[in-house]
Amino acid sequence: MKKNQYLILAISMLLLMSCSDNETATTTTNEQGTVDITTVVQSSFSNDYTDGVTVEVSGDNITIRSTGLPDHKTPYWGVGHEMYEDFLGTNHANANTSMIAHNYAMTIPTNPIESSFKEETELGAVGMALNGAPIYNDYEGMGVLTEIAWSTFDATGAHPGPGEDYHYHCEGTYLTVDDNNLIGFLRDGFPVYGRKDEDESYPSDLDVNGGHVGTTAxxxxEIYHYHVSSEEYSTSGLFVIKSGAYHGTKGTFTQ
Ligand SMILES: [Zn+2]
Ligand SMILES: [Zn+2]
Incomplete structure (x- = not known):
């Protein structure tokens, strides 16, 4: 019995050692990407309506703070608000949530770099649109987006979640509609564009995470950048902004 316990102890120590060895090998160093995104971030983020976006550069990091409230019309402002507009088109019976201001802070590297480990995106904010509202992936609650979720989207492909946190999942009238707009940055610091490239063509060489390397407007x-998916999501008639993994190392996004 005692012998066995020693054996188990020895094996677990070996396992621990090999795990930490592994970790050292895959942990990213302080390597920098070749392209500095600082000036583009500084000139692109703004929210004239809520006056809620600030960009702060500190060393190798940029922190963008926002309330997350949009600077465009949506039913989620509530009837009577000057930015209220009714839902356009289809049935929106489930849209009974409201939205509130948050204290978001997304920290991204000034020089984003590819990570050897491609971490899957998760529930919650995977990036920030240029007006400070969070970008989510193709998941909602316990699984992928369903009709129940997308029936609550406004014309911009966004809605508030249970936390009254307004966020974008899909292409829509504010961010991008079948064009090459810069719409925001993901948490790894890489920019996200609409479905098209600068030359108005649809990129044909996107990797499994929806991005590729090239120049942009x-x-x-040349910088790695994501594109909105060019494939309709399920039967929604919508185009998801982001699915899959991050290309680089995910920075923090707090609220
Ligand atoms: Zn959502
Ligand atoms: Zn591109």
């Missing part, structure tokens, strides 16, 4: 040096 904002970056004359």
């Amino acid at each position: 904002d970056f004359s040096e």
Whole structure:
């Protein structure tokens, strides 16, 4: 019995050691990407309506703070608000949530770099649109987006969740509609564009995470960037902004 316990102890120590060895090998160093995104971030983020976006550079990091409230019309402002508009089109019986201001802070590297480990995106904010509202992936609650979720989207492909946190899942009238707009940055610091590239063509070489390397209207040096999916999501008639994993290492997004 005692012998067995020693054996188990020895094996677990070995396992622990090999795990930490592994970790050292895959942990990203302080390597920097070749393209500095600072000036584009500083000039692109704004929210004239709620006056709620600030960009602060500190060392190798940029922190963007926002209330997360949109600067455009949506039913979620509530009837009577000057920015209220009714739902357009289809049945929105489930849309009974409201939205409130948050204290978001997303920290991204000034020089985003590819990570050897591609971490899957998760529930919650995976990035921030240029007006400070969070970008979510193709998941909601316990699973992928369903008709129940997308029936609550406004014309911009957004809705508030249970936390009254307004956020975008899909292409829509504010961010991008079948164009090459810069719409925001993901938590790894890489920019997200609409379905098209700068030359108005649809990219044909996107990787499994929806991105590729190339120049854009904002970056004359080649940089990895994501694109909104060009494939309709299920039967929604919508195009999801982000699915899959991050290309780089995820920074923090707090509220
Ligand atoms: Zn959602
Ligand atoms: Zn592209």
